[in-house]
Amino acid sequence: MKISRRSFLKTAAAIGASLAWVEPARGSRVHWNERRDLYPQGVASGDPDPHSVILWTRRPFAQGTRQILTVEVAEDEAFRRVIAHAPAPVSSSADWTARVLIGGLKPARTYWYRFTDADGNGSRVGRTITAPLPTDPRTVNFAFVSCQDVNEGKLNAYRRMIYEDERAPAAHQLGFVLHLGDFIYEMVEYPDEVKTRYDRTIYEVARLPEGPKAGNFHIPLTVDGYRAIYKGYLADPDLQDARARWPFVAMWDNHEFSYQGWQSIQKAGKERPGQSIKVAANQAWWEYLPSRCKKVSGPSLETFDPPAVTNVAIEKWDENGLGDEPNNRTAINSLIGYRSYRYGKHLDLIITDQHSYRSADPFSDPSLAKLGGDEFIDMAPETLMQALDGGRAFNGGNPPAEVSFGDAHVPNPQKDKPPQTILGATQKAWFKDQLRKSTATWKIWGNSEGALDARSDPQNLPPGLTKEIWPKDTYASMSPPDYGMAYTERAEIYDLIRDAKITGFAIVSGDRHSFWAGYATSELPPGKFDPVGLSFVGASLSSPGTMEATEHNLSKTDPLRALFLADRPDGAKPDWTHNMLLKHGVRSCLEYAKSFDLERARSLSNPDLAPHLEFVDLGGHGYAKVQLSADEIRTEFVCIPRPIARSERPDGGPLRYRVLHTAALWKSGERPQLKTSVLEGDVGLAI
Numbered sequence: 189m190k191i192s193r194r195s196f197l198k199t200a201a202a203i204g205a206s207l208a209w210v211e212p213a214r215g216s217r218v219h220w221n222e223r224r225d226l227y228p229q230g231v232a233s234g235d236p237d238p239h240s241v242i243l244w245t246r247r248p249f250a251q252g253t254r255q256i257l258t259v260e261v262a263e264d265e266a267f268r269r270v271i272a273h274a275p276a277p278v279s280s281s282a283d284w285t286a287r288v289l290i291g292g293l294k295p296a297r298t299y300w301y302r303f304t305d306a307d308g309n310g311s312r313v314g315r316t317i318t319a320p321l322p323t324d325p326r327t328v329n330f331a332f333v334s335c336q337d338v339n340e341g342k343l344n345a346y347r348r349m350i351y352e353d354e355r356a357p358a359a360h361q362l363g364f365v366l367h368l369g370d371f372i373y374e375m376v377e378y379p380d381e382v383k384t385r386y387d388r389t390i391y392e393v394a395r396l397p398e399g400p401k402a403g404n405f406h407i408p409l410t411v412d413g414y415r416a417i418y419k420g421y422l423a424d425p426d427l428q429d430a431r432a433r434w435p436f437v438a439m440w441d442n443h444e445f446s447y448q449g450w451q452s453i454q455k456a457g458k459e460r461p462g463q464s465i466k467v468a469a470n471q472a473w474w475e476y477l478p479s480r481c482k483k484v485s486g487p488s489l490e491t492f493d494p495p496a497v498t499n500v501a502i503e504k505w506d507e508n509g510l511g512d513e514p515n516n517r518t519a520i521n522s523l524i525g526y527r528s529y530r531y532g533k534h535l536d537l538i539i540t541d542q543h544s545y546r547s548a549d550p551f552s553d554p555s556l557a558k559l560g561g562d563e564f565i566d567m568a569p570e571t572l573m574q575a576l577d578g579g580r581a582f583n584g585g586n587p588p589a590e591v592s593f594g595d596a597h598v599p600n601p602q603k604d605k606p607p608q609t610i611l612g613a614t615q616k617a618w619f620k621d622q623l624r625k626s627t628a629t630w631k632i633w634g635n636s637e638g639a640l641d642a643r644s645d646p647q648n649l650p651p652g653l654t655k656e657i658w659p660k661d662t663y664a665s666m667s668p669p670d671y672g673m674a675y676t677e678r679a680e681i682y683d684l685i686r687d688a689k690i691t692g693f694a695i696v697s698g699d700r701h702s703f704w705a706g707y708a709t710s711e712l713p714p715g716k717f718d719p720v721g722l723s724f725v726g727a728s729l730s731s732p733g734t735m736e737a738t739e740h741n742l743s744k745t746d747p748l749r750a751l752f753l754a755d756r757p758d759g760a761k762p763d764w765t766h767n768m769l770l771k772h773g774v775r776s777c778l779e780y781a782k783s784f785d786l787e788r789a790r791s792l793s794n795p796d797l798a799p800h801l802e803f804v805d806l807g808g809h810g811y812a813k814v815q816l817s818a819d820e821i822r823t824e825f826v827c828i829p830r831p832i833a834r835s836e837r838p839d840g841g842p843l844r845y846r847v848l849h850t851a852a853l854w855k856s857g858e859r860p861q862l863k864t865s866v867l868e869g870d871v872g873l874a875i
């Protein structure tokens with residue numbers, strides 16, 4: 189596994205100036221005088237392997253178009269044993285960001301690095317850690333995070349993560365942070381235009397040089413717009429400290445490009461052809477998040493060199509729902525984000541892109557509004573959703589001609605369309621191949637989107653509560669349009685896992701702004717509950733979640749209010765029965781909202797509703813930690829209160845709870861079995 193200097197130089201030759209090989213340790217040759225103000229976005233490192241890592245900073249200059257910094261890497265924090273010393277070019281065409289690949293490092297080692305300009309002005313010191321060798325049997329530790337809206341919140345979760353990691357025994361310290369997207373929110377509010385949203389104060393992030401608005405939100409259209417947002421986000425001190433402490437392995441979700449965008453189509457309310465906007469989003473992501481993602485212009489780490497594209501409407505779609513239009517293809521392939529990452533004996537991390545190749549949303553055809561069901565908040569018949577997802581392939585290629593809700597019928601809008609794909613054909617083939625080839629103990633799918641079904645059982649509501657009657661023969665799907673409703677594609681992947689006898693499969697995801705723990709299964713009752721692995725969703729670091737929105741938006745007199753919020757007679761904050769709805773069903777919620785008797789409420793649990801869920805908290809914020817060993821996976825949810833204001837405490841403020849989900853490695857054919865224990869705090873109705 190040891191790569192030679194020669195092969196490193198050969199593979200890295202095309203990278204240009206931005207690489208360095210280690211040399212014997214010696215004292216620093218650089219006069220370094222720390223000037224953090226000249227490096228306003230701090231430092232970072234990304235995508236470590238056992239022998240190399242990419243280091244990053246940004247040093248803007250008022251004059252010229254290109255300057256050369258020096259990067260130093262040392263075995264000690266004081267830089268007495270410097271083992272790499274190399275030029276690090278920055279240029280205006282990369283918004284003065286630098287990336288340097290350092291090779292020849294030792295596996296599973298901590299290193300320190302810093303940048304210095306020609307006048308001795310230095311960046312802060314960063315710390316990074318290389319990956320262990322694939323034969324290294326030691327325990328692997330990483331955190332997974334997502335959704336860090338600093339327009340509407342603060343990153344106390346990173347402060348907590350740093351505080352705990354500094355105090356953890358070495359064997360429990362994090363090796364890297366997996367960022368599953370919404371690193372930025374491209375929709376920016378200006379505090380002088382809007383002061384608050386839900387419980388949140390709107391904080392200044394950026395002023396966009398251009399762009400339309402969607403409601404209160406400004407939207408970028410150019411690379412300078414996206415760059416302004418990254419700079420605004422990276423001004424956050426807790427995010428800077430986190431990036432200076434750990435290497436990050438990152439994947440974008442939707443907001444790095446566009447809220448409801450897909451392929452190269454920009455969408456925030458209305459759709460617009462956005463080939464140049466997708467390229468701009470990719471360029472800014474590449475400039476601000478150091479990674480080994482492949483860009484179309486070649487391996488140079490100095491500049492992105494965006495391909496030229498024109499914004500034209502896509503009129504033709506191929507058999508997998510991919511827009512058959514050259515500018516679209518160029519834009520979505522301008523940066524390939526999906527990749528896999530071996531980390532010691534126990535981890536193969538397989539990361540996928542859920543937005544660049546996905547087919548059109550099958551659930552939103554305007555004709556479906558005629559079916560009604562509006563009284564049932566956020567609920568849609570699961571059988572209907574499954575038919576829409578399956579398109580022409582549904583029911584063995586015999587899709588229904590019509591879809592219905594009660595007495596209402598409309599023609600099935602997806603009857604002739606391909607089944608929904610989130611990965612797209614090319615990425616999916618790659619993903620399946622990675623799963624088959626994996627030899628690590630644990631195969632962790634870094635999927636930015638939650639993959640656990642969210643459903644409820646309104647068929648069990650007492651008569652008279654609603655005017656409309658919920659169809660007797662179906663559960664309600666309450667998933668966002670994510671992997672929780674990608675029924676066909678999910679089944680294809682889970683079937684492969686079962687058929688290929690793959691064990692140790694688990695999904696880690698984000699996007700839902702809530703904590704979930706459970707099982708990966710293609711079917712739920714009345715189908716066969718047959719888990720092939722585990723599935724986790726980590727809460728938002730800061731972005732507002734469902735419970736916060738519901739507290740503000742749900743009418744006090746809504747007949748179904750008890751399914752979401754239980755109002756205490758003393759006027760205290762309502763309890764979050766929505767969590768109970770997804771895990772136990774409507775009967776439990778109605779009982780709880782009446783008696784506040786948890787035991788009685790749980791005794792009315794519908795056992796067929798959610799055998800796939802062990803834990804769900806739609807009001808959680810924070811981060812998740814994963815520990816992998818030869819025989820066990822341990823996933824810890826660290827939940828903090830709503831991060832409305834920055835905590836000045838060194839630990840980032842109080843915890844709401846800490847909950848641990850463990851599972852022993854199962855053998856092929858066995859069912860994985862999660863054990864959930866609350867280590868501290870109060871999880872409310874999440875269990």
Ligand SMILES: [Fe+2]
Pocket residue numbers: 334335336370443699700701728731
């Ligand atoms: Fe998000």
